[in-house]
Amino acid sequence: MTQVEGHTKTLVDFHNEFETYCNLYLHQPVRTFGDLNAGDEGVYPQYVQLIDYIKKSGSNFLVAIPDSSHLGSDIETVTRSFLEIENAGAKVSCQDEDMPDPLQNALSVLGISGVSRTRSGKIRESMQEQAMWGKGLGRPPFGYRYVEDGSYEVIRDEAAVVELIYRLYTRDEMGMRLIVQHLNERGITTRRGGRWSVVSVRDILKNPVYIGTYTRFGLRLPRSHEAIVDAATFRAARDIVESRRPRGRVSRAEPYLLSGIAFCDYCGNKMMGVTRHQRWTNKNGDRNRKTYRYYQCQSRNNQSVCGYHTWREADLEGAVLAQIPMAIKAKELDRIDSNGRDGDLDEPLKAIWEERVRNAERRFLQAMRKTASGGADTDHLEEALSELDDARKGAQRSENSVDVDDVVRNWEELSFGDKRDFLITRVAKVEVADHMARVIV
Structure with a gap:
């Protein structure tokens, strides 16, 4: 049992609220996990089972929690739990109708340093109202800008770049790194005039905003604004991303000792560890394999800039x-x-x-x-x-x-x-x- 606002809640109460939430938002309940107390060394066994269940299922689940305090007692713990669930392949949403986004919920429930509770409440109400109508929050995605009412409007020049990225990835079967190189070598820049990276290209290929779907705070609003790519192309890109994701047990390369402390003397960016595998068959038919490990300027790897500085x-x-x-x-x-x-x-x-x-x-x-x-x-x-x-x-x-x-x-x-x-x-x-x-x- 748990004390919530002076009332004692049982696991049955939490289960009933979960069922109500699923019925209200047309979700199919699958399974519930809940820990009353931590086990040995502060480990919550049901939470561990949740992560294991998500990873083994291979499905895209939505994990519903009453509020962010069920992920941790402080902002850092909540953030780590949230990221672990997301990295396992699921999304997280709070059953709190006023604040369904888990990170916003954590700042609200656990307090925001330097911002009053009154101001926090006004911010929360304003953001939730905007989200309900599919209006943008924060920085608009590449290819869009905000108009006066807060909705998205297509920027034609940027939209052409988005279309190019999807075409190169789906029709021309070009990998993300080659797309980055293609854009940077032709002087096609990001919104701020910078060079493209693998991360920025990947974000565009995974964001449903480009088919006109708004997603925020647990909401998903199709056809909320003008699409830049069609749904079939977006699905094709998503399928390619999924097909290239390692499955099952993956042998990970050993980490690099100088990661994070070695910097390129020419551009100031980090030197990142790179692993390359070479396979060949000799004249006798014997198969051979060799692994090469070296450090290379991150600018060259991710943004096709700087020289080929490698050790x-x-x-x-x-x-x-x-x-x-x-x-x-x-x-x-x-x-x-x-x-x-x-x-x-x-x-x-x-x-x-x-x-x-x-x-x-x-x-x-x-x-x-x-x-x-x-x-x-x-x-x-x-x-x-x-x-x-x-x-x-x-x-x-x-x-x-x-x-x-x-x-x-x-x-x-x-x-x-x-x-x-x-x-x-x-x-x-x-x-x-x-x-x-x-x-x-």
Whole structure:
């Protein structure tokens, strides 16, 4: 049983409300999951079963919850649960008629820092009313703009680009990366004049707004505005995306040690890990396979810009490891010279990481509000959470004194996790040029 606004609710009450919700919105109830208490180590077994059920079914379920507090007791926990359900292949909606969107609901139920409850209520009522009539919230999607009444109007120049993307993907059978290259090489830009990326192309191919369907806050309103592509083309694109999604057990490439801390010295973008597999048959008929791993400028990978700046994984990581002891000692000597006395190098390091955690928490809350208002997609929210996790790990590790020379000497005996923790804690960034890598601590 649960106390809700002074009244005791039982599981039967929750089940009845779920049935009523399904009948009202013409949904077919499938199964209910509910935890009264956490199990061992704070794990909620029914929630774990829910995620497992969604993944194994392969169906596109809608997960209905009374409100966002049923996903967690704080905004961060709610966000993590929401993203886990979405990544499993389902959508989430609250049974709260005034606030069905789970992220908006979380900000309402758990409070919005810096915004009064009165203002929050007015914002909620206004946004819900707009959504009911299929009127836009936040930034309009590429290909559309808002008119005075808040509805979508087609921008013809941008619509032509949307049509081109769908045609290249469905008729010409061109992959997303090749589409990105096709657009960027021809000077076709995004709304802000930037270059296209795989993420932006994928978002266009998956968004039903382009067949005239408005979706927001659990609502789905077909024919709410002028379509840019026909339904058959949209379905064909969706089927291709689904067919190219890995099924069953997928062997994932090992992560890269310098992910997130290695940057291109030419454009400033991140160096991302790339894995390539080569297969061939020799003269004897024997099949061979070899895997190549290297770091490459992300601009080149995702936006077809910058040069082909690449390093083999082992070469770059070896160059970085060789520089770390000298870089740290040089910084320590610099501190002694500037202060006129010796000091604990770890103390300022701890302060730096504490500030990084605070900044990461602020960025997460900003990303949460922006995503909830429709100004960003969930990829932006996931990236903010990932940065927060890295900052917390770094802060925790910075509390422990480390013998850098000993770590480097026994590097090959360390686990990947220990190597990664050492790097993100001790190295601020690595600037990578074609023939040189510079470690900054």
